[in-house]
Amino acid sequence: MNCWAVLGIDATQDQALIKKAYAAKLKITRPDEDPFAYQELREAFEQAKHWHPHEQHDQSPISAQKMTASLLNEVFQQDTFSAQATAFKARMLQEQDIFIRLEIEDAMRYIGMAWPAETPFPALVFMAAAQEFDWYNHDPEKSRDQLFEDLLERIWIEYELKMAQSDSIHFRFYHLFSKSKRTAALMHRRIPNWVLRTAGFFDLARGVKATLTHFDTVYAGQACAATETRNCHWWRAYFNETWHLHIWHHLGALVVSLIVAFFSMAFIARGLDAGVGFGYGGSFYCLYLISAVVIQILHRQFNKNKSC
Amino acid sequence: MVTLAIDLGTTNSLVSCWKDGEVHLIPTVFESYLTPSVVGVDDKGAIITGAPAKERLRTHPDHTVAAFKRAMGSDKLFKIGSHILRAEELSSFVLKSLKADAEAWLGTTVTQAIISVPAYFNDLQRKATVAAGRLAGLQVLRLVNEPTAAALAHGLHESESTFVVLDIGGGTFDISIMELFEGIMQIRSSAGDNYLGGEDFVDLIIKSIADKHAIQLEKLTGQQLAGFREVAENLMKTVSTQQSASYQLVVNETIDGVLTRQEFATLSEPLLQRVRQPLERAIRDAGLKKQDLNAVVLAGGASRMPLIRSLAAQLIGLIPTSSQNPDEIICRGVAIQVGLYERDASLEDKVMTDVAPYSLGINVHNEHADKKEYQPLFSPIIERNSPVPVSRSDVYYSMHDNQKSISFNIYQGEQRLAKDNIELGTMSIAIPPKPAGEVKVEIRFTYDINGLLEVDAKVWNTDIHEQLIVQGNSVMSNDEIQARLASLSSLKIHPREQLENTYIMMRGARLYEEALGDIREEIGEKLSFFEAILNRQHHEEIKEAAAAIKAFLDEVEAALKV
Ligand SMILES: Nc1ncnc2c1ncn2[C@@H]1O[C@H](COP(=O)(O)OP(=O)(O)O)[C@@H](O)[C@H]1O
Numbered sequence: 001m002n003c004w005a006v007l008g009i010d011a012t013q014d015q016a017l018i019k020k021a022y023a024a025k026l027k028i029t030r031p032d033e034d035p036f037a038y039q040e041l042r043e044a045f046e047q048a049k050h051w052h053p054h055e056q057h058d059q060s061p062i063s064a065q066k067m068t069a070s071l072l073n074e075v076f077q078q079d080t081f082s083a084q085a086t087a088f089k090a091r092m093l094q095e096q097d098i099f100i101r102l103e104i105e106d107a108m109r110y111i112g113m114a115w116p117a118e119t120p121f122p123a124l125v126f127m128a129a130a131q132e133f134d135w136y137n138h139d140p141e142k143s144r145d146q147l148f149e150d151l152l153e154r155i156w157i158e159y160e161l162k163m164a165q166s167d168s169i170h171f172r173f174y175h176l177f178s179k180s181k182r183t184a185a186l187m188h189r190r191i192p193n194w195v196l197r198t199a200g201f202f203d204l205a206r207g208v209k210a211t212l213t214h215f216d217t218v219y220a221g222q223a224c225a226a227t228e229t230r231n232c233h234w235w236r237a238y239f240n241e242t243w244h245l246h247i248w249h250h251l252g253a254l255v256v257s258l259i260v261a262f263f264s265m266a267f268i269a270r271g272l273d274a275g276v277g278f279g280y281g282g283s284f285y286c287l288y289l290i291s292a293v294v295i296q297i298l299h300r301q302f303n304k305n306k307s308c
Numbered sequence: 309m310v311t312l313a314i315d316l317g318t319t320n321s322l323v324s325c326w327k328d329g330e331v332h333l334i335p336t337v338f339e340s341y342l343t344p345s346v347v348g349v350d351d352k353g354a355i356i357t358g359a360p361a362k363e364r365l366r367t368h369p370d371h372t373v374a375a376f377k378r379a380m381g382s383d384k385l386f387k388i389g390s391h392i393l394r395a396e397e398l399s400s401f402v403l404k405s406l407k408a409d410a411e412a413w414l415g416t417t418v419t420q421a422i423i424s425v426p427a428y429f430n431d432l433q434r435k436a437t438v439a440a441g442r443l444a445g446l447q448v449l450r451l452v453n454e455p456t457a458a459a460l461a462h463g464l465h466e467s468e469s470t471f472v473v474l475d476i477g478g479g480t481f482d483i484s485i486m487e488l489f490e491g492i493m494q495i496r497s498s499a500g501d502n503y504l505g506g507e508d509f510v511d512l513i514i515k516s517i518a519d520k521h522a523i524q525l526e527k528l529t530g531q532q533l534a535g536f537r538e539v540a541e542n543l544m545k546t547v548s549t550q551q552s553a554s555y556q557l558v559v560n561e562t563i564d565g566v567l568t569r570q571e572f573a574t575l576s577e578p579l580l581q582r583v584r585q586p587l588e589r590a591i592r593d594a595g596l597k598k599q600d601l602n603a604v605v606l607a608g609g610a611s612r613m614p615l616i617r618s619l620a621a622q623l624i625g626l627i628p629t630s631s632q633n634p635d636e637i638i639c640r641g642v643a644i645q646v647g648l649y650e651r652d653a654s655l656e657d658k659v660m661t662d663v664a665p666y667s668l669g670i671n672v673h674n675e676h677a678d679k680k681e682y683q684p685l686f687s688p689i690i691e692r693n694s695p696v697p698v699s700r701s702d703v704y705y706s707m708h709d710n711q712k713s714i715s716f717n718i719y720q721g722e723q724r725l726a727k728d729n730i731e732l733g734t735m736s737i738a739i740p741p742k743p744a745g746e747v748k749v750e751i752r753f754t755y756d757i758n759g760l761l762e763v764d765a766k767v768w769n770t771d772i773h774e775q776l777i778v779q780g781n782s783v784m785s786n787d788e789i790q791a792r793l794a795s796l797s798s799l800k801i802h803p804r805e806q807l808e809n810t811y812i813m814m815r816g817a818r819l820y821e822e823a824l825g826d827i828r829e830e831i832g833e834k835l836s837f838f839e840a841i842l843n844r845q846h847h848e849e850i851k852e853a854a855a856a857i858k859a860f861l862d863e864v865e866a867a868l869k870v
Contacts, residue, residue: 019489019490019492020490022490022492023489023490023491023492023659024490026492026659026661027491027657027659030659031659031661031695031696031697031757032649032697032757035697035698035699035756035757036699038661038695038697039695039697039698039699042661042695096622096623097622097623097624097625098584098587098588098591098623098624099591099597099598099624099625101588102588102591102592134585
């Protein structure tokens with residue numbers, strides 16, 4: 001039965017009329033007498049109240065909309081994600097009026113859900129929003145909304161990746177895959193145990209490579225667009241750089257060392273100790289390696305600052 | 309047959325009834341409407357309740373308890389004198405005393421009542437309240453949510469409007485949003501915090517004074533602590549009306565100090581923060597826009613604090629209306645609920661509908677869950693702020709091949725992980741062996757107007773069917789209530805006829821303790837004199853002397869306050 005038949009009126013948007021019809025029916029369908037009829041009546045009433053023959057109009061007052069727009073401008077014009085988050089938190093501290101806060105919450109939800117996958121996701125800002133509006137304990141009604149779940153997931157994976165970045169390389173992956181139960185649950189479905197173990201403890205390079213491959217092919221496509229963000233690019237880049245260091249830079253160093261060793265031979269020809277020459281060669285090689293590593297680290301540090 | 313309307317508060321309780329189309333508050337023997345929710349034993353081992361017990365809170369802290377409503381629904385035990393009692397039992401003494409007052413006022417016996425509870429009381433706490441009623445010889449016809457009652461009292465004579473009720477009493481904070489139209493009083497949503505009230509503000513003041521003067525609270529005696537509490541509560545009330553208040557405290561040495569309103573505001577900041585979240589939730593659940601809201605109504609004793617008023621104004625953008633006496637508004641509303649329940653002719657065209665403030669559901673396993681690491685999740689079936697009565701169902705699937713049965717727990721709450729919610733019961737249903745995911749079970753929750761939950765589980769395409777009426781876990785069972793009824797009836801209760809004079813003696817004893825010097829001696833003399841008159845048992849003489857000493861004690865009290 002449709003709601004209008006239950007209420008006994010024709011379809012209308014006239015709230016006063018709907019309320020009148022409901023009130024008249026309620027007085028003969030009391031909640032304590034006939035619970036089932038009451039539930040049906042009440043559901044019809046709620047449905048009728050929200051019925052719109054055409055598209056829905058936004059009813060929120062202009063002032064609240066303006067406040068929200070100004071806040072969002074202020075937040076998203078900041079250059080870095082952390083500055084955005086700080087600006088957001090600072091603004092929310094001042095915002096006491098509950099109606100404006102609810103407006104902002106809606107706006108943040110919407111923006112978060114609609115964030116394009118190609119652009120880096122400003123996780124820090126949304127983490128702050130999740131905290132501010134208690135999204136992790138969000139209301140059950142909304143948990144059925146798949147989009148919102150996705151948003152939470154996304155914020156959440158970002159958070160894990162952030163944690164991963166801040167630790168030493170060895171633990172990064174360990175962290176990434178087992179720190180949180182939720183990622184663990186996601187990961188266990190897709191990545192074989194041996195990969196995790198390898199990544200965690202033994203052959204780091206191979207493990208990283210294998211994990212990244214999985215990450216790219218399986219996880220990224222499935223879970224959400226979070227893997228497409230700078231964090232994963234960064235991991236991939238770092239891995240490639242290490243690789244370069246190992247092949248070309250080693251080769252370069254080897255050539256230089258050979259030249260040094262050649263000069264050392266000249267020293268030997270002059271009657272000096274051969275060991276000293278090889279010693280010089282070896283030291284040069286080590287020096288080269290160390291400076292290459294330092295350059296790499298500086299380079300990485302620089303990149304990180306740029307991207308966060 | 310009269311049905312009593314009872315507001316069983318953390319600090320004060322009231323009783324009223326619905327008669328001749330209006331609310332009648334019923335006075336106590338002490339000619340006040342408030343009965344302090346305090347229970348103690350007197351020197352002869354008899355149970356004593358209300359105003360005299362409150363006087364003894366200061367002089368006999370080991371023999372008196374207050375604020376036990378906060379322990380309703382838990383297994384906490386209180387020791388007063390030689391008795392060890394549960395919160396339900398202590399509440400039953402308060403109910404008994406209200407019942408006695410009502411019976412004296414009405415001139416008939418009473419066996420039925422409607423009692424108010426904080427909207428955010430969970431199922432266990434509600435069942436404990438019903439048990440307390442039974443222990444007091446009252447059949448509880450219905451429980452009504454406190455802010456709903458306040459809304460009824462405010463809304464009865466209003467026409468179309470939508471308003472928020474903020475009810476902040478001694479121990480609990482509650483919110484209801486009510487919409488009035490065409491004689492319908494519709495609660496749109498409720499939310500709250502079961503552990504936020506005036507007592508928490510008093511605790512803050514105590515802590516801050518103790519820090520300021522390096523007083524170690526653990527080292528104080530029960531009496532000193534009770535005295536301290538009284539001073540702190542008076543300070544809180546004074547800064548509600550004045551910019552600052554001075555205090556004098558005798559703890560080993562005499563301590564003087566001043567508390568300003570500004571200082572109190574800074575202290576209260578963390579507590580005030582806790583007002584916002586439930587309010588935000590109630591407004592969101594009601595789907596309310598600013599322009600729909602017409603008024604903010606404050607109820608409960610602690611709402612007299614200007615801090616609460618200004619916070620409400622700040623959060624909602626409306627100046628709160630101060631309606632009737634905030635202590636009485638809930639009890640008045642309960643009486644209206646009695647009238648509605650009885651279908652009184654004067655309320656014929658009024659209907660009130662309420663909501664369930666908590667979500668109800670079961671625990672589920674996510675299909676991808678790794679057994680060791682994954683926690684069962686909460687899957688709500690009836691969502692919070694659904695209009696009651698309500699019946700809803702959801703379908704769930706088996707998880708393993710050839711699974712033999714499905715068992716689940718029933719929860720109340722809003723948390724994502726099942727274990728963080730309140731468990732109300734468990735249920736299990738046998739299912740036919742089939743591959744995983746092929747057995748469908750429909751679980752139906754039916755929540756009636758009295759808050760009783762019935763759970764039905766049905767296996768699809770079979771006639772397997774199970775039903776459970778949720779009784780709750782840690783509340784007292786029927787047998788326990790019967791057993792306790794027997795043992796409670798053997799307890800001596802202080803006779804009601806003598807209460808008035810007992811109160812004078814106890815109040816005198818407290819003032820004797822508080823006062824110093826000449827006044828103190830005078831109090832002592834007057835009390836001895838009064839005691840002698842009491843022993844002569846001459847009715848007229850006692851009445852006269854009681855009036856005289858009462859006037860004297862009032863004077864002393866006024867002098868001490870300054
Ligand atoms: N003038 C006042 N200023 C501040 N707090 C007050 C004032 N009067 C009463 N209170 C506080 O109100 C609380 C009691 O409110 P009440 O509504 O009676 O609570 P309940 O219904 O829980 O018993 C106490 O904590 C008391 O300290």
